[in-house]
Amino acid sequence: MTRDEPATSSLSASVGDYLKAIWVIARDEPAGTGDIARALGVNASSVTGMLNKLKRMGLIRYRPYYGAQLTADGRSEALRLVRRHRLLETFLIRDLGYSWDEVHEEAEAMEHVMSGRFTERLAAHLGQPSHDPHGDPIPRDDGTVPSTPSTGLCDVPAGKDFVVSRILSQDPEVLAYVTELGIGPGTRLRVESREPVGELLMVRADGRPLAISRELGRLILGAVRDDAGPQAAP
Ligand SMILES: [Zn+2]
Known part of the structure; x- marks a missing residue:
């Protein structure tokens, strides 16, 4: 470039x-x-x-x-x-x-x-x-693009840990809400369970329980993290 x-x-x-x-x-x-x-x-x-x-x-x-x-x-x-x-x-x-x-x-x-x-x-x-x-x-200046983990929180199975790398929204309301929940790049979440009817995700962030809609879960991207696994974010 x-x-x-x-x-x-x-x-x-x-x-x-x-x-x-x-x-x-x-x-x-x-x-x-x-x-x-x-x-x-x-x-x-x-x-x-x-x-x-x-x-x-x-x-x-x-x-x-x-x-x-x-x-x-x-x-x-x-x-x-x-x-x-x-x-x-x-x-x-x-x-x-x-x-x-x-x-x-x-x-x-x-x-x-x-x-x-x-x-x-x-x-x-x-x-x-x-x-x-x-x-x-x-x-980058040379026209290449750094890679980013891109699994949606909505696709993470119960019992798994997840490290957020990216919030897929530019909407100030969505970003303010996510910030209020204490979620941003680098946040570590554990998916505890899924509520089967509305598919609410029951999540724990630093010990705090949170309920996250499937729709919001689609906008929260990152990597599933096994404790033995590699570093999530570059
Ligand atoms: Zn922007």
């Missing part, structure tokens, strides 16, 4: 936001238009118009029903923005005292105006972090 590339700064913020959404949803696979619309909070007809534009710009492959898939150029622009976004969120939380449910909107605005030089100085200042405070991987 090249830095300070003049071509990238001529792309509009909304073009970048689409590329980022496609990457976050599907990485290198095709992303469905419905999922893209939901991620960006826009209606499906405006998504179709923008996807046709991105296709003409050579940033995606797009066919109705197949979805939108990043080309090499689209992918490198998406990763460039995701890198900036996640470094900014890390900086805001670690150095400026923001809480992790407050940083997304700030980062959304600033990522589009950061120079490559500022980005790399910021990365160096932060000690080249591999993951942001949500536990999301920060793409």
Whole structure:
């Protein structure tokens, strides 16, 4: 991935936001238009118009029903923005005292105006972090992406220990609620049992009993941890 590339700064913020959404949803696979619309909070007809534009710009492959898939150029622009976004969120939380449910909107605005030089100085200042405070991987400057454990808490069998690596949500309400429960990257949970009807998960976090819905359990990602097993988070 090249830095300070003049071509990238001529792309509009909304073009970048689409590329980022496609990457976050599907990485290198095709992303469905419905999922893209939901991620960006826009209606499906405006998504179709923008996807046709991105296709003409050579940033995606797009066919109705197949979805939108990043080309090499689209992918490198998406990763460039995701890198900036996640470094900014890390900086805001670690150095400026923001809480992790407050940083997304700030980062959304600033990522589009950061120079490559500022980005790399910021990365160096932060000690080249591999993951942001949500536990999301920060793409490296060379376009590779650190790996992240991604088992959902909802899929962990009763009796197993689980170490949280990532909360799969940018919704401030969800993040504030999860924080209130005392759950974040690095939290160790034990799944005690499942309530069979509504599939509530009965969990213990540092000895505290918690009931977690299946829906919330889907957003809490991490690794099952056997005591003899390997370290969970990189
Ligand atoms: Zn964010």
